[in-house]
Amino acid sequence: MTNEPSLFQGVSFQLAKIGIILAFLLGLLMSSVQLYLDLDNQREELNLLFSRVMEVATPPAMRAVHTLDDDLSAEVVNGLLAYDFVIGVRVTDELGNTLAEGQTAQKPSQTRWLTSLISDETRELYSDLIIPGYGQTASGGLAFTVDMDQALQAFYERSSLNLITGLVRNAMLVVLLFFAFYFVVAKPLARLSREIKSINPEEPGVRRLTPLPGRHDELAQLLDSSNQLLNAVDLSLAKRRAVELALRKSEGHLRQIIDSLPVMIGARDIEGRYLFANKALASMVGRDVDTMRGQDVRDLFRHAVDDVELILQNDQRVIRQGIDVEINEEAFLTREGRKLYLQSHVMPLHYYDQTVALIVSVDITERKNAQAKMEHMAHHDALTNLPNRVQLVERLDLEIRRAARHGYCGAVLFIDLDQFKNINDSLGHPVGDKVLKEVAQRLVSSVREEDLVARLSGDEFVVVLTVLDKDLSTAALRAGEISEKIRRIISRPFHTDSLDLRISCSVGVVIYPDKNSSVHELLRFADTAMYQVKEKGRDAIEFFNEDMADKVSRQLVMEGDLHRALEGKQFALHYQPKVDMGTGTIVGAEALLRWHHPTKGLISPADFIPVLETSGLILDVGQWVLETACDTLVHWQAQGWWKPGMRLSINISPRQFRRAAFADDVLRTLKRYPIPENSLEMEVTEGIVIQQVDEAIVTMRRLAEQGISFSLDDFGTGYSSISYLKQLPVTVLKIDQSFVRDIVDDHNDRVLVETIITMGRLLDLDVVAEGVELEAQFDILQRYGCHYYQGFYFSPGVTLSAFDTMLAEHTVSA
Numbered sequence: 133m134t135n136e137p138s139l140f141q142g143v144s145f146q147l148a149k150i151g152i153i154l155a156f157l158l159g160l161l162m163s164s165v166q167l168y169l170d171l172d173n174q175r176e177e178l179n180l181l182f183s184r185v186m187e188v189a190t191p192p193a194m195r196a197v198h199t200l201d202d203d204l205s206a207e208v209v210n211g212l213l214a215y216d217f218v219i220g221v222r223v224t225d226e227l228g229n230t231l232a233e234g235q236t237a238q239k240p241s242q243t244r245w246l247t248s249l250i251s252d253e254t255r256e257l258y259s260d261l262i263i264p265g266y267g268q269t270a271s272g273g274l275a276f277t278v279d280m281d282q283a284l285q286a287f288y289e290r291s292s293l294n295l296i297t298g299l300v301r302n303a304m305l306v307v308l309l310f311f312a313f314y315f316v317v318a319k320p321l322a323r324l325s326r327e328i329k330s331i332n333p334e335e336p337g338v339r340r341l342t343p344l345p346g347r348h349d350e351l352a353q354l355l356d357s358s359n360q361l362l363n364a365v366d367l368s369l370a371k372r373r374a375v376e377l378a379l380r381k382s383e384g385h386l387r388q389i390i391d392s393l394p395v396m397i398g399a400r401d402i403e404g405r406y407l408f409a410n411k412a413l414a415s416m417v418g419r420d421v422d423t424m425r426g427q428d429v430r431d432l433f434r435h436a437v438d439d440v441e442l443i444l445q446n447d448q449r450v451i452r453q454g455i456d457v458e459i460n461e462e463a464f465l466t467r468e469g470r471k472l473y474l475q476s477h478v479m480p481l482h483y484y485d486q487t488v489a490l491i492v493s494v495d496i497t498e499r500k501n502a503q504a505k506m507e508h509m510a511h512h513d514a515l516t517n518l519p520n521r522v523q524l525v526e527r528l529d530l531e532i533r534r535a536a537r538h539g540y541c542g543a544v545l546f547i548d549l550d551q552f553k554n555i556n557d558s559l560g561h562p563v564g565d566k567v568l569k570e571v572a573q574r575l576v577s578s579v580r581e582e583d584l585v586a587r588l589s590g591d592e593f594v595v596v597l598t599v600l601d602k603d604l605s606t607a608a609l610r611a612g613e614i615s616e617k618i619r620r621i622i623s624r625p626f627h628t629d630s631l632d633l634r635i636s637c638s639v640g641v642v643i644y645p646d647k648n649s650s651v652h653e654l655l656r657f658a659d660t661a662m663y664q665v666k667e668k669g670r671d672a673i674e675f676f677n678e679d680m681a682d683k684v685s686r687q688l689v690m691e692g693d694l695h696r697a698l699e700g701k702q703f704a705l706h707y708q709p710k711v712d713m714g715t716g717t718i719v720g721a722e723a724l725l726r727w728h729h730p731t732k733g734l735i736s737p738a739d740f741i742p743v744l745e746t747s748g749l750i751l752d753v754g755q756w757v758l759e760t761a762c763d764t765l766v767h768w769q770a771q772g773w774w775k776p777g778m779r780l781s782i783n784i785s786p787r788q789f790r791r792a793a794f795a796d797d798v799l800r801t802l803k804r805y806p807i808p809e810n811s812l813e814m815e816v817t818e819g820i821v822i823q824q825v826d827e828a829i830v831t832m833r834r835l836a837e838q839g840i841s842f843s844l845d846d847f848g849t850g851y852s853s854i855s856y857l858k859q860l861p862v863t864v865l866k867i868d869q870s871f872v873r874d875i876v877d878d879h880n881d882r883v884l885v886e887t888i889i890t891m892g893r894l895l896d897l898d899v900v901a902e903g904v905e906l907e908a909q910f911d912i913l914q915r916y917g918c919h920y921y922q923g924f925y926f927s928p929g930v931t932l933s934a935f936d937t938m939l940a941e942h943t944v945s946a
């Protein structure tokens with residue numbers, strides 16, 4: 133910023149200076165011309181003067197010459213010397229002799245140097261003296277010398293006066309001009325400059341330049357224009373501020389939005405430097421938003437990603453080729469050492485004067501972890517963390533193919549804990565779970581790492597022994613040894629909080645690869661072998677053999693046939709009456725499934741129900757049984773044979789009952805059939821309810837609310853305990869026919885049956901005895917106070933038409 137100029141720097145002084153120089157030069161020029169002209173005039177005037185002086189002096193001089201009068205001559209000389217400028221005079225006769233002469237000294241003068249420049253210093257004048265009447269011959273002569281400096285004195289005086297007055301005039305003019313300029317231009321200009329200087333450029337509209345009153349000149353115009361300019365600038369500044377404010381606001385909003393987004397947003401230039409980053413991105417790399425600008429991705433990500441150069445290459449590709457790049461997954465290590473997984477979209481962005489890479493990243497860690505967890509859960513058993521059936525099938529499939537390719541044998545061990553239910557029932561599920569976990573650990577520790585231990589369900593485990601031997605019998609031998617080792621390890625006592633438990637296991641073994649058997653076939657073979665152990669009395673090892681293979685293949689064939697049975701209407705329901713022991717009246721019936729095989733004839737439910745169970749077909753067939761039973765009930769009521777209090781029971785299999793939608797499906801079906809109230813009963817085995825008592829109670833209660841009653845089938849064969857029996861909404865206990873069969877001869881069975889009947893009474897439950905074939909059996913049961921019975925003694929299960937007849941007759945006789 134320049135300071136205010138001093139008086140000598142001011143425009144007025146500058147102008148005055150220029151004025152003086154110009155006036156001086158101009159004065160000099162004008163004076164020179166004037167002097168020159170004056171000098172010319174002066175010369176002419178001097179010539180004239182000298183002529184006149186000569187004319188005046190000539191007559192006396194002639195007289196003096198004529199008379200040769202010396203005195204007169206001297207008078208003439210003296211007369212001429214009286215002139216200032218005459219410094220020498222001489223009068224001569226006709227012979228040239230001096231009659232008189234005189235001289236004066238040159239006066240001292242300061243202008244002599246000047247005179248010598250413009251003229252001769254002295255000038256000689258001479259005139260012949262011719263006396264009239266004496267011819268033309270001169271009688272003498274008059275001469276005088278002029279001092280030109282003296283002659284020019286008047287000229288000098290006049291000229292110097294002119295020069296001085298000219299200079300004074302010019303000087304005065306300059307001074308006046310100086311003041312005029314100062315007041316008219318310089319002062320207002322200085323004020324203008326001061327006022328302009330005092331204007332705040334941020335607020336140009338606050339102050340205005342003071343106008344010059346009464347003036348309409350250029351300066352006033354300049355002030356006016358300046359004020360107008362200030363107004364315009366102020367207005368445009370205000371507009372700009374408003375726009376900036378709006379911009380800042382919208383930028384702030386945008387920033388807020390970008391910062392509040394759960395995604396990470398950032399932009400990098402081609403060198404990998406951050407131009408901006410939102411909050412999520414900054415906090416991920418442990419910075420704040422402001423310090424992210426200018427950070428190099430190499431510095432930020434060096435320890436966070438595997439290959440930071442890859443990120444740069446990607447950016448460069450996006451920027452140079454103008455393409456979008458999707459990075460589905462990239463791992464990132466935070467400063468705290470947390471591993472994140474990001475999914476990023478990199479796209480080109482025109483940012484000011486360059487193209488940069490805009491990166492939008494989503495944290496997919498949770499999704500990825502959830503996926504991994506789900507994957508783990510899908511392949512692992514939640515309780516023991518062992519691989520589950522899904523993983524077993526996948527791995528076993530791989531193992532079988534590998535074994536076939538490399539020509540070696542492995543083995544599949546199907547392990548089922550013996551009477552594990554007892555532990556669950558008597559000691560509770562937490563203890564049962566502990567045992568299962570311990571079993572899992574023992575199994576894992578008793579095989580090699582490359583072997584596989586999986587939990588199928590409940591108390592079923594499978595061990596795959598890989599790479600046993602190239603020779604089948606050696607492999608079998610080794611599989612037997614390992615199985616034996618497992619059996620022994622499992623049978624070691626389990627230490628729980630209060631007691632030591634012992635549990636045995638049944639192991640079924642199958643060697644693979646075997647005749648191109650699939651995974652499912654192999655598992656089924658091992659399962660079959662394991663069942664063989666169970667049938668023989670548990671706690672042993674059994675190898676799958678040809679007989680078992682036959683049984684399995686028969687089952688497979690049956691499964692195929694059963695698939696077609698429902699469509700082929702090969703199923704039918706038979707009905708076995710339930711009879712009141714006291715009155716002998718029919719109080720209901722049990723619906724029994726029959727399968728009329730097109731070639732093999734009638735097949736026993738005992739044979740095909742397990743196949744329906746394992747294949748899952750029981751769900752469709754069970755639904756068919758329910759619908760057919762409902763049809764029958766509607767039919768009997770329509771015939772008037774069905775009396776209040778009578779019940780038709782259907783058997784419900786474990787797989788049917790455990791389905792989550794079981795109750796819903798049943799209730800939906802019942803809505804379609806107008807069956808008599810409280811006429812339907814469901815027979816469930818203890819095994820069904822005992823495994824998941826709480827869920828079973830919920831299902832049973834929902835159905836009981838809709839008038840369906842429940843009977844516990846095969847009662848006495850399981851682990852019936854009064855405690856859970858009290859909780860279950862069961863109204864009937866059915867004594868298993870195996871106890872009834874020997875009731876006459878076997879004291880133990882009699883005691884058991886009597887206990888069941890007493891238990892039923894105490895719990896206010898009806899007791900039905902199954903499989904009553906003989907009068908003796910009937911009598912004993914009647915004596916013990918059993919309420920109802922079923923059995924060949926009264927009638928086996930019969931067709932619907934046969935039962936119709938029975939009901940009709942019964943109704944008539946009643």
Ligand SMILES: Nc1nc2c(ncn2[C@@H]2O[C@@H]3COP(=O)(O)O[C@H]4[C@@H](O)[C@H](n5cnc6c(=O)[nH]c(N)nc65)O[C@@H]4COP(=O)(O)O[C@H]3[C@H]2O)c(=O)[nH]1
Pocket residue numbers: 708723724725736737738741757782783784785815845846869902903904905922923924925928929
């Ligand atoms: N020795 C002898 N046997 C008698 C006597 N009275 C009845 N039985 C037979 O004993 C079985 C009684 O049925 P369960 O215990 O529920 O046992 C049934 C039941 O568990 C199952 N079952 C039958 N029908 C169905 C069904 O519709 N669904 C389901 N899930 N299972 C069914 O098949 C099992 C066998 O059924 P069935 O072969 O019909 O055999 C029936 C019946 O015919 C008798 O005095 N002496």
